[in-house]
Amino acid sequence: MEDIMITSGTSFEGYEISEYGPYRFVQTILSSNFLKEIGSSIADIATDRSSIYQEKLDGAMNEAIKSFKEMAGKTKYNAVVGFHTNVVDYSSNITSVVAAGTLVSIKKEYQSEFEKSVFVRKELYVNNYYDKLVPRAVKIVLASEGKGTRISAWFNNYNMEDIKAIKADIKFTNIYGDEITLTGVDFVFDKTGQSLLKSDYVECKLPDKYIKIISSSKVYIQKYVTSRGVYSCGDDPIDVDLSPLKFKALKMKKGLDAVCNYKSDGLVWTCNCGHVNEGGAEECVICSRKQDEMKNTVSFNYEPMIEEMRQKEYVMEIKDVLMKHIKDIDSGLRMQLLEIMESGLQYEKTRGNMKDTVIEKVENLFLGL
Numbered sequence: 001m002e003d004i005m006i007t008s009g010t011s012f013e014g015y016e017i018s019e020y021g022p023y024r025f026v027q028t029i030l031s032s033n034f035l036k037e038i039g040s041s042i043a044d045i046a047t048d049r050s051s052i053y054q055e056k057l058d059g060a061m062n063e064a065i066k067s068f069k070e071m072a073g074k075t076k077y078n079a080v081v082g083f084h085t086n087v088v089d090y091s092s093n094i095t096s097v098v099a100a101g102t103l104v105s106i107k108k109e110y111q112s113e114f115e116k117s118v119f120v121r122k123e124l125y126v127n128n129y130y131d132k133l134v135p136r137a138v139k140i141v142l143a144s145e146g147k148g149t150r151i152s153a154w155f156n157n158y159n160m161e162d163i164k165a166i167k168a169d170i171k172f173t174n175i176y177g178d179e180i181t182l183t184g185v186d187f188v189f190d191k192t193g194q195s196l197l198k199s200d201y202v203e204c205k206l207p208d209k210y211i212k213i214i215s216s217s218k219v220y221i222q223k224y225v226t227s228r229g230v231y232s233c234g235d236d237p238i239d240v241d242l243s244p245l246k247f248k249a250l251k252m253k254k255g256l257d258a259v260c261n262y263k264s265d266g267l268v269w270t271c272n273c274g275h276v277n278e279g280g281a282e283e284c285v286i287c288s289r290k291q292d293e294m295k296n297t298v299s300f301n302y303e304p305m306i307e308e309m310r311q312k313e314y315v316m317e318i319k320d321v322l323m324k325h326i327k328d329i330d331s332g333l334r335m336q337l338l339e340i341m342e343s344g345l346q347y348e349k350t351r352g353n354m355k356d357t358v359i360e361k362v363e364n365l366f367l368g369l
Contacts, residue, residue, distance in 0.1 A: 004079060007080070019105040023100070025099060026068045028096055065085065076105070079104050080103055081104055084099075088335060122214060137154070139256060151206075153187045153219065154196060155197045156196060156257040164226065167223045170217060170220075171220070173214070180206070258272040259274040262294035267279045302366040315354050318359065336365055
């Protein structure tokens with residue numbers, strides 16, 4: 001069994017995530033009345049018997065973590081992000097320790113000598129896309145050593161073509177809403193014929209200090225060169241219509257080229273890559289994602305509940321709405337929803353109103369983000 005790397009964060013320093021897997025959890029039952037025992041034995045906890053309860057809890061916690069590692073080790077994934085443990089009181093007489101996280105595949109990050117230097121670095125998802133089989137810009141990387149700024153672009157190569165170079169205009173928007181455009185930037189690639197192309201760094205005219213205040217980017221491809229010739233995209237790109245938080249969540253869950261949520265009206269269906277396919281098509285003609293794998297398997301109609309939550313002001317009130325519907329919600333989501341509520345309640349004590357954040361997390365969970 002391969003060693004599993006685990007973090008409570010979203011990434012591993014020195015590694016890049018090559019594939020996102022499912023969210024998984026395991027649980028270890030403490031006892032049928034563990035929390036009730038604690039509640040009725042406060043005096044014991046304050047004395048030398050406190051170690052007994054701590055040992056029970058530590059043992060169950062360690063067992064849950066061990067079981068989670070064993071479960072993860074039997075999959076094709078070699079790491080876990082967002083790992084956390086929690087004691088969950090399901091009812092008055094059932095309590096368990098839960099270990100949960102998202103399975104991922106990671107590999108060591110390639111770093112050039114330039115990348116290994118100490119510098120300001122900014123990575124930006126690209127907020128527009130072409131709805132056709134052309135190179136799709138998915139990320140812009142800006143870096144500065146204090147002696148000028150360099151830029152690199154990442155492209156999805158759906159056709160696995162031997163793409164040698166791409167000429168593009170890059171439009172940046174900063175936190176003040178101001179725009180600046182780099183025109184005719186030539187991106188070249190050492191490694192071609194791969195599904196994800198990462199260009200060499202090229203010098204650009206952005207001031208060093210400007211990098212820190214850039215908030216978004218768009219890419220407009222002028223031409224690209226393959227072994228077969230020089231091509232242009234022709235059409236105008238489409239802007240992404242998602243909030244920054246949902247856009248990031250979508251990328252992390254569905255892949256770097258994802259730009260929208262799956263939806264279908266029976267006649268046509270929209271893929272995560274943004275392409276609208278005929279209703280009878282089993283897979284997307286652009287990215288080859290299968291429709292069945294994108295369908296939301298949640299049976300509960302969550303939208304009326306979300307709308308009711310928006311009418312409330314505080315997380316406690318939002319939780320009351322959730323509890324009203326909890327029995328109708330798919331069992332696999334209940335624990336995650338309760339964890340969102342508990343986390344929101346704790347943060348609201350120190351950070352102020354968490355209404356919007358909690359509702360967005362609930363909505364993202366039902367959307368599979």
